[in-house]
Amino acid sequence: MKRRRDKYRKLVFFLLLAIFIFYINFFVPGSFFSVVVFYFLLFLFLLSFLSLFLGNNRSIRFSSSFIILLALRHLKQFNLLNFLIILSINILLEVYFRKSKTN
Numbered sequence: 001m002k003r004r005r006d007k008y009r010k011l012v013f014f015l016l017l018a019i020f021i022f023y024i025n026f027f028v029p030g031s032f033f034s035v036v037v038f039y040f041l042l043f044l045f046l047l048s049f050l051s052l053f054l055g056n057n058r059s060i061r062f063s064s065s066f067i068i069l070l071a072l073r074h075l076k077q078f079n080l081l082n083f084l085i086i087l088s089i090n091i092l093l094e095v096y097f098r099k100s101k102t103n
Helices: 004-028 032-053 054-075 080-102
Strands: none
Touching: 004 032, 032 054, 054 080
């Protein structure tokens, strides 16, 4: 059962990789919609890639944090304070979920 699930995860990963590369090569980021689609495809790609190595909970957190940081960079609002806030939120969530597993 686990092999079948891993097989499907790898298949989804390679499918999303192909879609993401196709989108980067053939679509120009000229409009707001194309930028949103780019971030959405990047999120799905990172989520599928990280779920191969990490748990689903961690992969969602890391992917979301990475997309938020990239969006802040795109809006020219990225600075050290924003980075530290997002990093501290990730650390706090990691500690919280680790403690909730032990109880």
